[in-house]
Amino acid sequence: AQKITQTQPGMFVQEKEAVTLDCTYDTSDQSYGLFWYKQPSSGEMIFLIYQGSYDEQNATEGRYSLNFQKARKSANLVISASQLGDSAMYFCAMRGGWRGGATNKLIFGTGTLLAVQP
Amino acid sequence: GAVVSQHPSWVICKSGTSVKIECRSLDFQATTMFWYRQFPKQSLMLMATSNEGSKATYEQGVEKDKFLINHASLTLSTLTVTSAHPEDSSFYICSARSGLAGGQVTQYFGPGTRLTVL
Numbered sequence: 495a496q497k498i499t500q501t502q503p504g505m506f507v508q509e510k511e512a513v514t515l516d517c518t519y520d521t522s523d524q525s526y527g528l529f530w531y532k533q534p535s536s537g538e539m540i541f542l543i544y545q546g547s548y549d550e551q552n553a554t555e556g557r558y559s560l561n562f563q564k565a566r567k568s569a570n571l572v573i574s575a576s577q578l579g580d581s582a583m584y585f586c587a588m589r590g591g592w593r594g595g596a597t598n599k600l601i602f603g604t605g606t607l608l609a610v611q612p
Numbered sequence: 613g614a615v616v617s618q619h620p621s622w623v624i625c626k627s628g629t630s631v632k633i634e635c636r637s638l639d640f641q642a643t644t645m646f647w648y649r650q651f652p653k654q655s656l657m658l659m660a661t662s663n664e665g666s667k668a669t670y671e672q673g674v675e676k677d678k679f680l681i682n683h684a685s686l687t688l689s690t691l692t693v694t695s696a697h698p699e700d701s702s703f704y705i706c707s708a709r710s711g712l713a714g715g716q717v718t719q720y721f722g723p724g725t726r727l728t729v730l
Contacts, residue, residue, distance in 0.1 A: 529719075531721075536723070537703060537705075537724040537726070538721065538722075538723045538724065539705065541718060541719075541721075544718070585656070589719075599646070600646070600658075600707070600719055602655045602656045603655060604654070604655045605655055
């Protein structure tokens with residue numbers, strides 16, 4: 495079975511500083527994808543960044559980077575130069591590899607609430 | 613990026629009535645749509661997966677007779693909460709993706725529908 499664990503229910507960070515949100519996962523699949531989504535108070539889920547299990551380099555998207563440590567099964571999100579607008583709930587998610595006939599599901603961790611302080 | 617819309621964005625209904633929520637992919641054909649449920653301050657829980665033209669696959673513990681899902685076209689899926697009760701009050705989010713599973717197939721989320729059953 496697949497599982498995503500986010501151990502930080504909440505985090506504070508000062509504006510302009512960097513913050514790391516933790517995510518560990520468990521899967522028996524050889525091929526899988528890891529995602530981070532942002533959910534502001536409005537409720538919409540905003541895709542931030544993706545890391546494939548076979549990607550050798552850590553994914554980066556602007557101020558977001560994913561610290562992928564495959565052996566440790568961790569996929570931490572790093573947000574650099576935090577902004578007030580980054581205050582939101584952040585979810586780590588995983589989708590397993592293709593199995594013939596199966597529809598791959600995106601499963602989510604419990605989320606980390608990030609509060610950026612001025 | 614791709615856009616997924618949901619209608620209505622919020623709905624209040626009386627206990628015992630049925631409520632239909634629509635999910636549309638606006639600029640791509642969604643071969644697979646997902647319905648999630650999110651209770652306050654909790655993660656997204658997958659309810660069901662639907663492929664266009666076929667019956668939905670429900671997650672364990674989700675009553676298929678209560679949560680009717682219809683994926684009649686490549687751009688529209690509907691979730692009907694039948695005989696709604698206060699415990700069905702939640703934030704319902706649909707998600708859509710195109711193509712086959714696996715890899716960096718991005719899953720786009722709708723803005724969510726907040727259902728309150730009185």
